[in-house]
Amino acid sequence: MSDYSTTLTNDLLRPLIQTSWRFWLLVVLLLGVVSLGIGAFAYQVNQGIGVWGLNWPVFWAFDITNFVFWIGISHAGTLISAILRLVNAEWRRPVTRCAEVITVFALMIGAMFPIVHLGRPWLFFWLMPYPTERQIWPNFRSPLVWDFFAISTYLTGSSLFLFLPTIPDFALVRDKTTGWRHRFYAILALGWTGTTKQWHRLESAMQIMAIAIVPVAVSVHTIVSFDFSMAPVPMWHSTIFGPYFVAGAIFSGIAALIIAMAALRKFLHLEKYLHPVHFENLGKLLLMMSLLWGYFVFAERLTTWYGNEPSEMTTFWQTQRLSFAPLYWTMVTVNFILPVTILSFKKLRTITGCVIASFGVVLGMWLERFLIIVPTLSHKYLSYSWGSYRPRTPEILLLVATFGAMVLFYVLFSKLVPIISIWEMKIGQHPQLAHEHQTADEASTMWRTQP
Amino acid sequence: MTAIYGLFDRPDAAQRAFTGLKRAGVPSADITVVSGEPFEAFEFSHRDHSMILFRLALAGGIIGFVLAVLLTRGTELAWPLVTGGMPIVAWWPNLVIIFEMTMLGAIVTTVVSLLVASKLPSFRKDLYDPAVSDGKILVGVPLTGGRSEESVRQALAVGGPAVVKTTQM
Numbered sequence: 202m203s204d205y206s207t208t209l210t211n212d213l214l215r216p217l218i219q220t221s222w223r224f225w226l227l228v229v230l231l232l233g234v235v236s237l238g239i240g241a242f243a244y245q246v247n248q249g250i251g252v253w254g255l256n257w258p259v260f261w262a263f264d265i266t267n268f269v270f271w272i273g274i275s276h277a278g279t280l281i282s283a284i285l286r287l288v289n290a291e292w293r294r295p296v297t298r299c300a301e302v303i304t305v306f307a308l309m310i311g312a313m314f315p316i317v318h319l320g321r322p323w324l325f326f327w328l329m330p331y332p333t334e335r336q337i338w339p340n341f342r343s344p345l346v347w348d349f350f351a352i353s354t355y356l357t358g359s360s361l362f363l364f365l366p367t368i369p370d371f372a373l374v375r376d377k378t379t380g381w382r383h384r385f386y387a388i389l390a391l392g393w394t395g396t397t398k399q400w401h402r403l404e405s406a407m408q409i410m411a412i413a414i415v416p417v418a419v420s421v422h423t424i425v426s427f428d429f430s431m432a433p434v435p436m437w438h439s440t441i442f443g444p445y446f447v448a449g450a451i452f453s454g455i456a457a458l459i460i461a462m463a464a465l466r467k468f469l470h471l472e473k474y475l476h477p478v479h480f481e482n483l484g485k486l487l488l489m490m491s492l493l494w495g496y497f498v499f500a501e502r503l504t505t506w507y508g509n510e511p512s513e514m515t516t517f518w519q520t521q522r523l524s525f526a527p528l529y530w531t532m533v534t535v536n537f538i539l540p541v542t543i544l545s546f547k548k549l550r551t552i553t554g555c556v557i558a559s560f561g562v563v564l565g566m567w568l569e570r571f572l573i574i575v576p577t578l579s580h581k582y583l584s585y586s587w588g589s590y591r592p593r594t595p596e597i598l599l600l601v602a603t604f605g606a607m608v609l610f611y612v613l614f615s616k617l618v619p620i621i622s623i624w625e626m627k628i629g630q631h632p633q634l635a636h637e638h639q640t641a642d643e644a645s646t647m648w649r650t651q652p
Numbered sequence: 653m654t655a656i657y658g659l660f661d662r663p664d665a666a667q668r669a670f671t672g673l674k675r676a677g678v679p680s681a682d683i684t685v686v687s688g689e690p691f692e693a694f695e696f697s698h699r700d701h702s703m704i705l706f707r708l709a710l711a712g713g714i715i716g717f718v719l720a721v722l723l724t725r726g727t728e729l730a731w732p733l734v735t736g737g738m739p740i741v742a743w744w745p746n747l748v749i750i751f752e753m754t755m756l757g758a759i760v761t762t763v764v765s766l767l768v769a770s771k772l773p774s775f776r777k778d779l780y781d782p783a784v785s786d787g788k789i790l791v792g793v794p795l796t797g798g799r800s801e802e803s804v805r806q807a808l809a810v811g812g813p814a815v816v817k818t819t820q821m
Contacts, residue, residue, distance in 0.1 A: 206787050338731040341724045342738055342745045350752040358759045365763065368772075373688065376785035391767075392774030395784055398700040399770040400690035405705040406766040410759060413709070417755045424748060627689045 209474075209626055213619045214377060216469050224616065231609035238602020241595035242317060250320035252595050259578045259590040262571075264318040267603055269570040270453070271311030272352070272425050273446070274563075274607075277454030278304030279359040280418040281486075283411040292482055294629045295474045295621045299465060300458050301363040302620070306610040307457070308356045310603050315348065317599070344427040351424040355417050362410045365403060368393050369624045422450040429573065435512040436505065436577045445497045449566060452490035452536075456562035459483050461611060463556045465620055474621055477552055484555040487562065488544035495537045512582050519576045524589075528568050536565030653821045655779050656804045657684070657792025658814035663691045665811040666789040670696040672810030676803055678793050684779045686790040696791075708765040709758045716757020720750040777821055794821065 245252050255262055278300035285293035316325040339346055371390035375383055393399065426446035429437040439445075459480060466475040505513050520529040540558040543549045579588050614620070660666040666685060673683050685696045724746040732740045767773070779792050791811065793804055801818065808816055 210785075338727045340733070340735055341727060341749055342735045342742050347745070347748045347752075350749050354752045354756045354759075357756060361759060361763050365766070369688070373785045376782040391772040392776075392778070393770075393772065394778050394780040395686045395688055396770075397685050397687075397690075397697045399772075400687070401697065401700045401702070402705060402766050402769045404690060404692075405702075406762050409705060409709045409762045413755050413758050413762070417752070417759075420748075420751060420755075427748075624689045 206627055210373070210377070210623060212471070212473065213621055213623050213626075214374060216615060217374060217617065217619065218378070218382075220616070224612070227612060228609065231605050231612065234605030235602050235609055237598045238605065241598035241602070245317075245320075245595050246322065252593060254591050254593045254596060256588065256590070258581060258586050258588045259575060261318075261574050261578060262590050263592050263596040263600055264314050265574055266567065266570045267600055268311050268314035268318070269425055269446075269573075270567045271307045271314070271603065271607075273422060273450035273453045273566060273570070274457045275304045275307035275311060275355070275359070275454065276418055276422060276447075276450035277307070277458040278302065279355075279362050279414050280304075280451065281454065281458065283362070283414045283418070286407065286411045287415070291629060292479060294625045295471075295476075296458070296462065296479055296483075297625070298363070298366070298618075298622050299462050299620055301359065302611060302614050303454070303457055303461060304359045305356070305363055306607055306614075308352065308359060309610075310606055312352050312356065315345075344424065344431045347424045347427060351417075351421045355414075355421045358410065358414050358417055362407075362414055365406060365410065366622055366625065367618055368403070369395060370619050370622060373623055374619070419447055422446045434577055434581060435510075436516045437573075439501065439504075441497065441501055441504075445501065448490065448493050448497055449569060452487070452494050453562060453566035455483055455487045455490060456559035456566070459487065459555050459559040460563070463552055465615065466552075469615065469620065471621065474626065480552045480555045481547075481550050484544050484550045484558070487540060487555065487558060491537055491540040491544070491562070495541075498533070498537075515580045516577050519580050520572055525572060525576045529572055532565045532568040532572060534565075535561035536569065653794050653796065654801075654818060655684075655792050655794040655821050656801055656808075656816065656818050657779060657781070657790050658808040658811060658816045659781060659783050659788040659790055660811050660814045661788065663687070663694050663789055665814065666691075666791050667694045667696055667811075669791045669808045669811030669814070672807040673791070673793060673804070675810075676807035678799070678804070678807070682793050682796075684790070684792050686780060686784050686792075688784050688787060691789075704769065705762060705765050709762045712761020712765075713754045713758035715761070717750060717754040719757070720753035721746075723753070724749050779819070779821060781817065781819075783815075788815075 253263070282293065282297040282300045285297065316322045319325060341347075368390060371386050372393040372395065375386040375390045378386060423443040423446065426442040430439055430442035432438060462475050462479065462483075465471055502517070505517050519525050539561040543554045543558045575590050579590055581587075658669055660669060666687075670683060670685060674680060680699050683696075691697050725741050728741050728746075734740065735742075738745070779790070779794075781788070781790055784790055791808065793799065795801060795804065805816055808814060
């Protein structure tokens with residue numbers, strides 16, 4: 202094995218084998234945060250949904266905001282990874298698994314919220330499409346049933362898309378470990394040996410999955426947007442919502458990916474593999490999505506303002522200069538002004554710059570989801586039906602716990618699975634030679650420094 | 653069954669051993685090449701190229717499509733409730749379900765086909781050496797059909813210096 206391969210394998214297996222007290226401290230802290238959310242949820246189940254700030258006419262607020270937000274974050278991984286695989290972008294290799302993991306966990310967290318939102322979560326199976334004993338069959342004309350199909354398809358596809366390329370790495374860990382770890386990874390490796398036939402089938406399967414998962418990912422957030430746009434409600438009933446939601450999802454997903462990669466680089470000492478150029482490339486993508494997001498917001502707002510339809514204008518002014526204006530302009534600042542200012546300049550497009558912009562985008566995209574839902578519901582049509590909404594402690598705790606859960610899942614995953622695909626990194630050592638006399642080592646150095 | 657294999661440091665050496673075995677009269681299908689990463693640029697990888705997974709994925713997608721049409725249409729006709737002024741069989745919303753189930757069919761079929769074609773999960777003793785995880789490339793053949801150990805050793809030696817081992821499968 203070459204020196205590079207040996208170092209690569211050792212570096213990427215180190216987090217799986219060595220555990221410091223700092224890891225356990227972090228896990229305990231995160232478990233504490235998650236417990237707060239579980240406690241808040243248990244309190245809500247025990248006391249009823251009245252412990253939330255929901256009241257007529259605002260029946261969708263934090264929980265549905267969280268649902269849309271986390272489903273959006275999930276677009277970081279599988280979609281980006283699939284696109285980069287399909288275009289054969291060499292720089293994707295250290296990035297793809299970090300990204301795919303976000304998808305699976307964000308989807309799990311997001312998909313939980315419609316169940317939490319039910320108020321009586323033990324009846325969640327009523328959402329599933331099957332004939333009930335009351336002979337009421339599922340209504341396939343309801344966007345909420347579309348959600349069930351879209352999210353379950355995306356979660357299944359994303360989980361498999363994450364799992365398949367980890368099989369060869371599980372086999373590697375199996376061979377490099379002893380005791381319980383050897384037995385554990387032997388089961389996960391499914392008896393993989395690495396015959397040419399297995400490699401070829403795996404690569405074909407990954408190609409098919411990448412082709413299939415891109416339209417599924419686009420459909421998922423389009424369908425989530427249909428939860429709103431299918432309703433004849435001011436500021437919701439819009440044809441732009443599908444692409445607007447998809448763009449927003451990819452936008453927030455890239456931001457989440459940048460934050461996750463920066464944390465992995467710092468805490469798992471992966472500086473050799475996650476280079477500044479990876480952040481710069483993702484920073485450029487984030488900049489592009491920020492501009493696209495700004496374009497969509499402008500198109501949506503201009504159309505509403507120009508139409509001057511009274512019920513829409515009520516909601517419009519609530520966000521532009523009345524009660525929701527501070528949140529709205531914060532959103533515009535952190536989603537557009539901040540990232541465009543930072544990421545437009547090469548000097549500022551550093552790891553720190555990208556991370557600052559990404560934190561802004563994550564905050565801004567949560568606010569965007571909130572501002573789509575609450576101002577509209579609280580100022581719908583005639584003024585006698587107007588109301589207000591203020592979140593209560595259980596809702597805030599549940600929101601905080603979702604972030605804790607995401608980090609906890611990510612930390613535990615990176616403890617059990619190489620967070621960068623080892624075999625894909627090894628293939629990266631063998632790029633096409635740029636010229637006839639270039640040695641393999643020269644070519645390898647070339648892609649490692651100039652992906 | 654006894655098998656003999658060589659462990660090579662580089663893919664070009666493995667390729668030479670592979671060619672040497674073929675020249676010694678070993679059928680290509682009997683030769684096992686195992687590596688820790690795919691080597692698409694070498695001939696020993698090419699023999700397993702196949703479009704079967706793509707075809708099966710297409711078939712899975714078609715099955716998902718048909719099932720979705722049956723599920724949506726059948727459900728709507730079995731309980732003909734008018735909803736939102738839409739027709740009983742409302743194709744526009746049904747297309748959403750049909751699309752998702754089509755893609756799910758293709759995805760699940762791809763994964764099942766991969767597992768079946770790669771013979772996974774497999775917990776029997778295959779021709780394998782943990783040195784593969786250290787970057788070695790294994791080229792081996794079973795000693796069947798009157799094949800002599802010596803002739804295989806000689807053919808493997810064409811690849812250059814290598815560790816040659818005998819194992820029971």
